[in-house]
Amino acid sequence: MKPASKLPLISAALLTAGTGSLLAQSVDQPTTDKVYDLEGFTVTPLEEFSNRAVYGETPVAFSELSKEDLDRYLASQEIPLALNYTPSVYATNQGGGAGDARINIRGFDQRNVAVMINGVPVNDMENGWVYWSNWDGIGDIASSVQVQRGISNLDLAVPSIGGTLNIMTDPAARERGGMLKQEFGSDGFSKTTLIGHTGLINDKFAASAAIARKMSGSYIDGVWADAWSWYFGASLKLNDANTIEFYGFGAPQKHGQNLYARNIGSYSADYALGLDGYDAAALEESYGYERGFAYNETWNYVDPDYAGPQADHHGVGPRRFDDYINERENFYDKPQVSANWYFRPEDSRWSWDNVLYYSGGEGGGTGTYGSVERVSDFGGYFHRNRDWNAEIAQNEANLDSTGRAQSTGILRNSRNNQYTVGLISKATYEASENWSTSFGLDWRTAEIQHFREVRDLLGGDYYLENGQQKTIGGIIDYNNTNTVDWLGGYWQAAYEKDDFSGFAMVGLSQISYSFVDDYNWVNGKPMQVDSDTFDGMQLKLGGRYNVNESTSVYANFGYIEKVPIFDTVIDDGSGEAYLNPPDEVFTNIEIGLNYTNQDGTLLLGANVYNTDWSDRAFSKFVSVLDANVNIAGVDQRHRGLEIESSYYFSKQLKWDSTLAFNDWKYKNDVTARFDPDNDPATAQQFNLYLRDIKVGDAPQTQFTTGLTYMPQSGLNITGRLRHNRKNYAGFDPLGRSDEDDRTQSWRAPDYTVFDFHANWKLPTDTDIEYELFLNVLNAFDKKYIQDAVDADSFSGYHDDFEASGDYADLHDADGAAVHFGAPRRINAGVSMTF
Template identity: 35%
Template sequence: MKNFKNLLIAMLMITTSTIFAQAKLTGVVADETGPLPGADVIVKGTTKGASTDFDGIFTLDVDSGSGTVEISFMGYTTQTISYNVSNGETKDLGTIVLQPSSVGLDEINIVASVAIGRKTPVAVSTIKAAEIQEKLGNQEYPEILKTTPGVYATKQGGGYGDSRINLRGFNSENIAVLINGIPVNDMENGRVYWSNWAGLSDVTSSMQVQRGLGASKVAVPSIGGTINIVTKTTDVERGGKVMASTGNDGYQKYGFTLSTGLMDNGLAATISASKTTGNGFVDGTAFEGYSYFANISKKINDAHKISFTLFGAPQEHDQRTTRVKIEDYKESDRGIRFNPDFGYKNGKEFNVRRNFYHKPQASLNHYWNITDDILLSTVAYGSLGTGGGTGLLANDNEGRAITSDIYDFSKTDYRFGLYQPINFDKIVDNNISRGDLGSNVIRRASRNDHNWYGVLSNLNANLNDNWVVSGGVDFRYYKGIHFREVEDLLGGQYYVDDSNVNNPYNRAKVGDKIAYFNEGVVLWEGLFGQLEYDDEDLSAFVSGAVSQTQYKRIDYFNYLDSDPEQETDFQNFIGFSIKGGANYNIDEHHNVFVNGGYFEKAPNFDAVFRNFRNIINEEAENQKILSFEIGYGLKLEKFRANVNLYNTEWKDRTLVKSIPEPNGENSFANLTGVNAVHQGVEFDFTYNPTEKLGFKGMVSVGNWYWKNDIRDVQLFDGNQNPVGDPINVYIKDLKVGDAAQTTASLGVNYEIIKGVKVSADYTYFDKLYADFDPEDRDKASESGVNSWQLPSFGLVDLGLRWKFNIKSLDATLNANVNNVFGTEYVSDALDGSGHNAQTAGVYYGAGRTFTVGTKIKF
């Protein structure tokens, strides 16, 4: 009994001393743009820690006495602070400003026009590197944005890098994509091919979506919005990391990063590389991709800094590009994995469609701090793209191209059976049997090489504490080299091609050009300027830009070398933009903003030259865009929310209707005055009831429709002579297809114990209409009939992150499961003749997929 009493007294003394030995540390963690929610604050040498809340605030219990805390956030240099506290004391460490972990990142943020919350008057969502690393897994790069309001992203056919993204109903042709402030949209058609940038996820510092007009000063096609990708530059700290991951269907990825850190001589270098392979969820979509990144920076003196960056992602991947009917998927024993484009050759997988491309980009940045208030940033960049995609090409005995019937499921001559893979051995045997007649069916490669060079210079000057003026120039040169070549003769001796008027009976071998060979040259000259005002409560901007786009086409196959019409003159188009906006912080909790703008952009290259020939479309007009938006923000201690209302009118969209004539030529109608309206409301929120529990969600409801019919449009032949009767196009009030007009998401993350966090995300999509070509709606009987509306669907994704130590090394384990319940859903559809599920060609989205990976820092 006495021993028990002594034990109680000892325990009481220990408990009492522990209680009185407790103290608290508080503070705010931020960067130069504002608070950093989710930063880690840990007592060095212990497992005691806390995370910052919405406002970057942390509270941490510590033992009395002295010690050191480490404050860290991905993409920033870890900072240590010593403390001394007495029993029961609460000590405020003040505001701790973390510096970017990459040299020159501040300057890149200025050049890239990165928006700042409660200051820049645009609707914006920013995803930091930490969230990308946690949630991407084996998803496509754009899919990380699927919980962003207004975004619809899919894998399309399911091939590696074949993903696409729509923003507020606009596809990539009308979404500006900038990498470190450099525009990367194709200069001829405005598209973005994400397979070219597959390695960016490993080196992204932040990815920001500016919906609507955006804050970019450069004249770019930001009708739907702007995606700003800021890569890491050179790490300030010496070290590196290695990473490896595995997943479903043979997915493997591994890579490394090494950095010298900022050395005494002002030099710093970082290199990163990775390899990704797999078989693909869809049958016959094997892939192999590499990525590399290198940055070397030199601080010459306090005024001058230079930085050289090189990155690229060479890859090859098999594809599924043929959409089939829902019934075809059901009849196939492979279900949603069914791929009509692949088969077997010599016992190995062989795909009709194979994409291969390498688009390295190099840039040299010079940052000149002329004074403390004036920064001149200039970047010279270049990209040499090479590659293309394959497909089958068939001809008759005379070398005339015909339509291959190997995709006709009613015939099984070239298949192992109905809804079965292609038997390429039969095609090979047939080509061999033809002997001197040459191959009847070959695999061709459509090449789209390019040479792209540019200079972008921006002067940013702080006039005083409130006013900033900036402006600059944007010069680009682009040459696209387009041709087809024989990629595989499939057993034959040669392929007869009569498409080149300079060589009308061409017995083409592997590597020889066939079908077409032309070049497109694009020159771009732009000027831009912006004036900004900012005080404690009010910020505003007005900006303008003017650009000249010049197009030239050179055709080596349709015109004799002696024909002066083989090369056109430059066709010039002047575009401009003017936009402005203001944000007002009513108080520390509420803010409102408004923005608006008008701009004109040049028509796409193919709209200027008809029928893929040097026939000038004299009626090609600039596309005109008028947009307005208003927004409201709420910021409380544990809850934040934003509401945006937008209205965008897209006038004179470039459309050209082509109709085959009995003589084999095409007649054309230039459809002018085609207008579309994109309007909607967006709501997003975050709620952190505790330091360990957080919620994030959004709802986006759009109303996107074609505004008017087109009446009495005259058809013309290749010589500009009117032919046939005028046509009408009936699209008034039809819903814009190809993107879900209603989207929603709800996510939750919870830190179970220190270093272990789980997350779940639910995304919902509705009001998704099949894609269709408006110019094909020429039947009055179909007036007012929308394209097929796809069934709505919802998906659940799960994630796990475990941060731990291996001796003195920091390690992270990430596990992700996407589409946990294996929901079968149609993600993409092309409308059919009946505007219903029975006639539409579709892609199914991926079923359940998973990845598990680890990263070790040293």
Template identity: 30%
Template sequence: MKKMKNWLLTGLFFMIVSTVFSQGKVTGTITDGTGSLPGANVQIKGSSTATSTDFDGKFTLNSTTSTGEIVISYLGYENKTVKFTVNGGTANVGTIALTSNSNELSEIVVKSTVVDIAKDRKTPVAVSTIKAAEIKEKLGTQEFPEILRNTPSVYVTKSGGGFGDARINIRGFNQNNIAVMINGMPVNDMENGSVYWSNWAGLSDVTSAMQVQRGLGSSKLATPSVGGTINIVTKSSDMKEGGSFSSGFGNGRNFKIQGSYNTGKLENGLSASVLLSQTMGDGYIPGTQFEGSNYFIALGYGTKNDKHNFQLTVTGAPQWHNQRSTASTIATYQKYGSLTEPNIKYNPDTGYLNGEQYNIRKNYYHKPVASFNWDYNINETTKLSSVLYASMGRGAGASATGGIGGNVYNSSVFLLPNGMVDYDKIQAWNNGTGSVFFNGANRTRTQVGGVYQNSSSTGRTGAGNAADPYVYNTTSGITQTSSINSHDWFGALINLNKKLSSTLTLDFGIDARTYTGYHFTVVNDLLGGGEFFDNTVASLRPAGRHLTSTYATNVQWNVFDKRDYDKISFNSTGKVRWYGAFTQLEYSKDNLTAFVQGAISQQGFKREDDFVYLPTDPLASTSYENILGGNAKAGANYNINEKHNVYVNAGFYSRQPFFNSVYPNNRSTVNPNLTNEKITGFEAGYGFRSRFFNATVNLYNTTWNDRYLKGNALPAGGGIAANTTYTEFTGLNEVHSGIEFEGSSNITDRFKVNAMFSYGIWEYKGNASVNAYYQADNTPVAGYTAATVYMDKVKVGDAAQMTASLGASYEVLTRVTVDANYNFNDKLYAGLSPVTFTSADNKGALQLPSYGLFDAGFSYKMLTGKNKDKSVNFRLNVNNLFDKIYIAESRTNIFADDNVSSSNAALGTYASNNRLYRGVADANQVFFGFGRTWNFTLRYDF
């Protein structure tokens, strides 16, 4: 009995020992070959045991087996599997370096098949990826699209310089022709394709990663991606538990504060993420004060068997900002600066009123977006992804209407010696207490019906005599008004992903959207006037309306409140219905990946207008004008070996016209010249990947035929009064071809270099036709019916056709890094209106001076906390370090050898009169880029 007990005790002892030694810890360090990778995911293969690396890239895992494998994954890097054996209770796998896949977003981040993310060495498109860390670190007080400045074939400007007023071009196509997708949802305005970055200012706070897919892109939808697709993937609720607080400030009294927290995925499958931020400042340009908020709330639930995953996300960025909307001439910037150093900050829209700075130009908007995502893993080969989304935008852009003796609000008669607008003088005229000089004398205002009456009249009509063709009156005034552009937008995307075999995967789905846009004008400020007279409602003519109600330019937080306004000038509702279907077949085996893709959509356009038309007029509410469009794409990628790959793709788009092309000039008559735009794209690329050097080269050719363009009014003269006409161009064709290079290298463990180069040849092909119409009744202008405009070989303007950048970062001490980047832009041409190209011997597009900008930054991360698992991060950015003065864009096309007077050649040219700035005629209306700016951010991550 005693011997048996000893055997039992001995056996139990060995069981305990073997159990102890079969359990242990797996440790190691994860790097990218040069430095640690904090936040990398480490999981024991075949189990739920997982952890994340700390701020030094170190990790510890508890293993219940003596041998096994760990799988390491990190956003933008190839997954790596490493074997381990526990000896003595611990297995140290040492330092593991991951290989960068800079153009790939891990499936850990993107779970839904409605988000078309391009994968490196697999998806055959030209793509660049910017990760959240880079956005947080380098964006600072720049506009969100400016983080893409060092991407090939991308040109970004701040335009007038107001908060969120930046614009972006890809391969020479403006952002109306670039698809912007957020978590798979299209966000381009359904009426005109526009993207207003001020409405999305908060995206920089919540973006996990952003991809720029140049060309036709990988989206399965029938999107307006003529130039490319910007794919933005936001945070999800099931991120790792933790959060951050940050505060930043910069020049222009810019200030921002932000806080966020993520619960991580709880044991019951629930998760939540919240982010709040507030920003404000005076702006770099005088009179561009702004204030914006940002909120992001994500709630998630995932079943334990990973069959279902639900995500509810709500985000919005209510904001207001004053603007610089008027592009001044170079001579004006010089007038308020000097001939050699023009005052690039000059703002002709701002001034003072009642002792405080005042700007009649203001934007205020709130566009929250809510989405509900459901990802359902039906079985091992079938997955269903769905997203329902809604957006209700509320807001407007404020400007001025009316005039005083033919003078608008920023005419010279209202400018102070420093160039600012004397709004006090306008107010004094409006209330009858002051005078204004026009038509040869100081004049005072007269009343209409016993009241100082404002209206849309400028106080000048074209019914005078030969000596002076205009008649002036003393009854008109200037009013601040807002053009409301609100909308209700609802949509759904459903995609079924089916693995037909080990090599074939089929996607097919539907895309449905409905959009209602509300467009009207309201009075904000009578500026001393007694009433506003409006005579634009057809059913109330000729008596019109006498209005005294005004509406403040405040952000509307409650977007469900449909307010009742006294509307003036115009009132129309645009409705767009979109029904689409798409499919994609993908083949993947060994080193070859290929796809064939197709999409079809029907867009219906309906217009309602109770101002222009009587209620009994059939045009007061049109039927839907339905137009069919779609696309077809195909491509293939072949990995020659682990380092080299090549790809090709081709596609064709038949794109429906925008709403204002269907119903031009705010009228309800369908355009008789409607035709779909045709876009054909070809692309080829080569990629090289190694541990120390990555590079990609792309060649592309995009043809854009039958482009519809609504142009400016005809120049005054020949019996045509200024601003009484509009133009339409048909048969405009463009060809955009080019080459792109992007590369990065780890020179040493601490020294990294990246570079970019792109060269484009973007030209109009063949001639086009112009038709001109009078704005009042859409009747044709004599001599401008199918008139020829000579556009062949004219350069496409508004974006630099050659760009290059070279950047480097160096870790001078542990977690202390300095970085710098030089960005160069050349072959930048002025924006142009084809209406001026009525002669075959035209001079083409004006080329602006090239320029280069140098940016620099400094980062320091200090580890804190008992386990050094928290950090305090310091970041300083300096943009345009050497304060370079440069022209970012020109809205006119005046050459140095053009005459300064169109009616008197004897006065000579701009060159002969020494009216040039760096070779550019000083009559050109331009926006200069920003000079030196800086910002500092302090962030605590926990």
């Protein structure tokens, strides 16, 4: 490993987190000014396999949270939320449900962000999404979390467009011992975590295990969490050439949800009226009927005497709560296990890394089915909490000729049972002192069963579906099985000499899908649809040059032809194949600089990037054609400037800061014509007017800063600020079909949030260490909008637009649906390390 510079220990902790830009947040008090070379840092086989970027070497922009950072700042949030102090990264908990977080990097949502755990991709095989409730507790056992922005250092042939989020665990890096942590917090939060490590036994074996139990309410009505998480990792060194590692983790959980964004006036009339463009008349309609910031329409009270059972993936049993019922609840368990084999023969130029993994899950989400009564006097049509008591009474009274009660409305489970099996194999050859090459394969296959079942009959004995009496657990509405088959391969070459290092990578991928409908049979057998095989390609180039001991520059380029996701190939509601699966292309170019001053007290990183998304496609059913089509041709441009810096005023005081200026927008209008039969009578034309409209769903300007004070060894006090601007509401581009509508989507108010963290390792003369910690998130209880939907058709107020015809009245505050950010929350506790 070539040193970029020699740095004092005061900043050495930052090196493992730096970006091709910079930095971690480690703030341990330095104890010496001795100089250390970068060659002193080693990389484990797992880190090499996982494409972990290395400061001073990897020519991409990246940031990293170390284990110490996670302990100090995560505060038992989901991992994406800890990354909000990273440039161009935006994460929210959406409606506030545990595990319902989402992350956006450089304006791209999770479908175009590769999420890896120990080098294994965890994005959904059908649509690329990531469901963070499946990985609850991963922050407790993570050794580091690294975000590579842009094309990233990932050699797998997967489209990491916005970036790559890589979560690492490493049992072999632990000394013998363990940790017991007890946390308490706002809204009844309680979490107990126990972690143990064997340490290295006979220089051959090491293992770690962890288990955690979490219970919580929420600042949102009707939202709660009941979760476990577990982890096991082991490493066995068979001999000097062969090492085997095993990993397993899971997070069985249930939680109440708040899925629906609402009109701003639904939460607070005063806040709504304080916004430009919010029409006071909206408050007189049901759209804006004030219910408070904790409002959630997907739950309501029920008579505790009602004892109807409910079904989930564990079978049939009693309700969780006696006095209320959640309309929307999520329950899932998706463990993942893997076996890694590293072949590193001594005195050989070859190495070979392999991982075989399995991930299987069962669970789903709840909702209503049929006609379920709503509360009639709850503030109008758009505040429609379910009236469970009225529905139960109605169902109990609806008797058939045999005296059995037929339910007219029920609770249902939308189930998703799935498994994925995969194999990743990579071989590397050191051709010379300067040249190395690697190549590998990535094979995955997945099967996903989607079906609905009766969850709660709400007082009835059965629900009538297609002439059949369905009881608890009975399948209703649909039952289909999808398969996904993926094969990828890559070749990469790397060169390093003196002050220059660079790489080139080519990756190819193939994907195919199938759909089997077990609910609606045709000609006496299930309907089946098999897709074509779709090809994708990646090309990545990057290089870094050390100008001097203080300064290095880098650049990278990427070209990606993305394979289409399942949802743009087959409609798994109808089983109909789309006429024209998309062929989307991404190109990215980035230039960056790193600077470290002579004494290592200042680290500065800056980069500019430009990413073009060509031929983005949007799915649509065309009734005249009686077919599903993709409207292609939409182009997006994402470009920006990102800056990170860290400065030690002294050994006791450290300052961190990030800045991101982004410009994400649609580049063109689109005219799409569909004429598959070459018949003018059936030809369809669609026009989308998107040119210069900003891409929504994340703030395009971000600023963060933080001060850490370390008055004595083991005591860290940190205050941090994050400021977000130009957060344009998300919207459906298919709705921009009027040439006169050139108005930007509604821009949510800019906001600033302060967080406070304190950790104190108590002085001790024993082998047992105690640490007290306190986290105050949103310390000043700022009321702010974190997610918004423009011109919402369900809870937006549009009477002003219908009266004026002015599109400014459509894309305004009273037309939006929003989720507010979380209020002040406290997380505190004690950990015992032994």
